[in-house]
Amino acid sequence: MVELPLVESPRPERADAARNREALLEAAHRLLERDGPEGITMDAVACEAGVGKGTLFRRFGDRASLFHALIDDRERDFQEAFIRGPAPLGPGAPVSDRLTAFGHAMFQLIEDHGALLAESTPVTPGLRYGHPVYITYRTHLVALLTEQVGERRAPYLADVLLAALDPDFVIYQRQVLGLSTGELERGWAQLIDSL
Amino acid sequence: MVELPLVESPRPERADAARNREALLEAAHRLLERDGPEGITMDAVACEAGVGKGTLFRRFGDRASLFHALIDDRERDFQEAFIRGPAPLGPGAPVSDRLTAFGHAMFQLIEDHGALLAESTPVTPGLRYGHPVYITYRTHLVALLTEQVGERRAPYLADVLLAALDPDFVIYQRQVLGLSTGELERGWAQLIDSL
DNA sequence: GGGCTAACCGGACCCTGGTCCGGTTTCTGC
């Protein structure tokens, strides 16, 4: 879970709480390597970490958030890259190039951590589209698209494009349909160009 | 080699089985009217129908399929309409008009039965994208899009467009973002036009 | 009607995500 003190500073975690969070994350990583993503059940993680289930849920809220915590670093790197990183993903390149690069970077992220990303996406629609990560992506795309197609069309297009970058969707394209990364990237690029 | 019935299992349902299927569907409808979609738990339906849980699962397989059965009629009407119905949804109109009409018809379907449609969509990606209904929609869109943008781009675009017609996605646009049906239709139409 | 088989029935059971609350530990202020 993200810990940015946006308005007022939240009191720091107690020592035992921090210790348990660390133990839980390590346990989850261990289970992940040993049994893959589906081996990560909440019971198993709590047991492996040697704490109770309640502790796990208090620290991470729900299963999706636990998975989010497992890829938080990569996620932050990605956000950093498209907000302040080098062109074409970051500022400086033409908008259409940035949009294309955004998709390609997301494909790469999914290639590397697809299973975790899919599990970290909340199933409940309300949680999903209200999730800070989704909002961040959306805000970025809306900003770029506004320059490209105007502010009237931008918001809807941003959501449609994000649907095309959904981990489950991309994994389906790659693994079920058997598309190569190159084919996927070309499809995305042409989609961007046609807007 | 076992003789495989190519289209459908020819053996009819046993009388008690058919009776129970009917009772279960009626029970589900009753619960739906009384408590809404989330009132339809598998236990509740079985209990309301006066049969065991096992019977419910043998008849419908899983929860999503039960919901699918509840809107099967409307779904069939929709399929009939875009395959053999009057233009512009059916054959006879320009391809771009048919694509536009397809989206608008889907919006209407979601407007009328959004909750049921959302619940009838399998959560598991494998089941979802392999579902007969998804395949039908996809095949239709691929055929239309092939005329519009060529057979190279058509398959990928079909999947992207279907993602934009996902019930949860549309409900999010309507209820969370507060878009009117008209705004949604305009967004879709412009998306089609830009391809 | 009687017997045979396959299909069917029901509900006990399992799994997993998520909640609750009585008891414990850490931190703060004195």
Next chain:
DNA sequence: GCAGAAACCGGACCAGGGTCCGGTTAGCCC
């Protein structure tokens, strides 16, 4: 160092989807 409060802990508990299997019943052929 001590007392009190707030935060935290753990595991029993709950709900809901899905499975299993011993017992039952419908359909069929004699």
